[in-house]
Amino acid sequence: MTATPGLRRDAQANLEKLRVAALAVFSRRGLSAPLEDIAREAGVSIGTLYNRVGSREELIDAVVDNLAGEKLKALRDRTLEAETPRAQLETFITEMIDLQLSDPAMNDAMLRRYPDAVLLINACERSMALGAELVETAHVAGVLSDEFTPEDLMTVLWMAGMASHDPAAPHGWRRVVDRSVSAAWTDHPNS
Amino acid sequence: MTATPGLRRDAQANLEKLRVAALAVFSRRGLSAPLEDIAREAGVSIGTLYNRVGSREELIDAVVDNLAGEKLKALRDRTLEAETPRAQLETFITEMIDLQLSDPAMNDAMLRRYPDAVLLINACERSMALGAELVETAHVAGVLSDEFTPEDLMTVLWMAGMASHDPAAPHGWRRVVDRSVSAAWTDHPNS
DNA sequence: GTAGAAAGTGAGGGGCATCTCAACATATGC
DNA sequence: GCATATGTTGAGATGCCCCTCACTTTCTAC
Structure with missing residues (x-):
């Protein structure tokens, strides 16, 4: 993809193998997966991994597009396709939670x-900014209580994230999350 | 306290020192504090710690009364002192969260x-059972929406617990927690 | 071809925590 | 007192994971 100039051909190839492996391993086991596993999956030594990318964070940033960028872009698109401010925010929230779950x-x-992982954080910030906009738009449209702030949205998503991969989380966490949002609507479902 | 018979006097004393140290260290740094730190604070070697208590879980259970039992009992008492079902549940929730925070x-x-840590889990279960009872009492008294289940209470407390020691948690988490509960009341504050 | 720069390799060192065990100490019963 | 069962000790083995670097291999430009 992004041919990094001044990099020998084998190094270039290894970087690519590392990207592919990192993407697979991160997707399966999360961003804290052992770097050794990624090197192994790439068929490359741990030393090479460190030669190509200086740290876990750089490796994350090297795959950020496939890892998160595309998904967040798709989420944004589907969100903006929705017809009403309410439907937009609802789409945003449910899809974001689905993403976290899966x-x-x-x-x-x-x-x-x-x-x-700067690029990753940026991608997340952009999504969160979209979320905040949607909240404000919903306020202006008069369909969402002013009591429900953008920060409340962050909180709700944070909670879903914490719950979604914790086996000790109460089974019914989704109820509470959903209700936190649905209680804030001030309209009937189609405005 | 609980003199374990068939234990030599010095061993008995060391066990006591370990209890004291464990209580202090656990309270300051949580239940995952390194066992070496507890041994050091007790003025005893790590080997002795393992001789006296076979594992972290047993050590936790050995101090469970002072660690959690008393506090949970006090919480129960203050809860039952409250006059109305609503006030009881409110007390239970806010004090439980305060406990988690502090x-x-x-x-x-x-x-x-x-x-x-069996004894610890039991103590927690008992508190949770009380919480569930309070929810049901509030239902019967007609002051709490049936939509708010005992499991919702667990969820809310779980969330507060997760947030309260995570620096990355959104600042406004308490808003969402409080609202999840307060939205469920079906009365005016004094029933 | 070949030299020399670039890259690859993986054992090993470091951190952190758990847990063990052979050598050493002491309380207790007779 | 003294034997001995009972305890204590702490260095070191184990398990994870991170990261480095002296040595080997491979590319590539000439």
Whole structure:
């Protein structure tokens, strides 16, 4: 993809193998998976991993597009397709939670573990900014209580993230999350 | 306290020193504090710690009364002093959250880390059973929506626990927690 | 071809915590 | 007193994971 110039051909290839492996391992086991596993899956030594990417954070950033970027972009698109401010915010929330549920890496991302993975954090911030906009739009449209702030949205998503991969979380966490949002609507479902 | 018979006098004393140290360290740093630190604080070697108590879980259970039992009992008492079902449940919730906020060990306990610390888990279960009763009493009294189940209470407390010692938690988590409860009342504050 | 720069390798060192065990100490019963 | 069962000790083994670096291999430009 992004041919890094001044990199020997084998190094380039290894970097690519590492990207592929990192993507697979991160997606399966989350962003805290042992780097040794990624090197092994790439068919490369741990030393090479460190030669190519200086740290876990850089490795994350090297795969951020496939890891999170695309998914968040798709989420944004589907969100903006919705017709009403309410439907938009609802789409945003449910899809974000689904993402967290289905993808341990996305979950780690949204929870800001690895705050030094700059590109990843940026991608998350952008999504959160969209979320905040949707909240404000809903306020202006008069369909969402002013009591429900953008920060409340962050909280609700944070909670979903924490719950979604904790076996000790109460089974009914989703009820509470859903209700926290649905209680804030001030309209009938189609405005 | 509980003189364990068939234990030599010095061993008995060391066990007591370990209890004291464990209580202090757990309270300060949570139930996952290194056992070496507890041994050091007790003025005893790590080997002795393992001789006296076979594992972290047993050590937790050995101090469970002072660690959680008393506090939970006090909480129960203050809860039952309240005059109305609503006031009782409110007391229970706010005091439980305060406990989690102020005491890392209580937090670990309520979150069921260390599920093998049997006595600790029992103590927590008892508190949770009280919470569930209060919810049901409030239902019967007609002051709490039937939509708010005992499991919702667990969820809310779990969430508070997760948030209270996570620096990455959104600042406004308490808003959402409080609202999840207050939205469920069906009366005016004094029934 | 070949030299020399670039890259690959993986054993090993470091951190952190758990847990063990052979050598050493002491309380207790006779 | 003294034998001995009972305790204590702490260095070191184990388990994870991170990261480095002296040595080997491979590319590539000439």
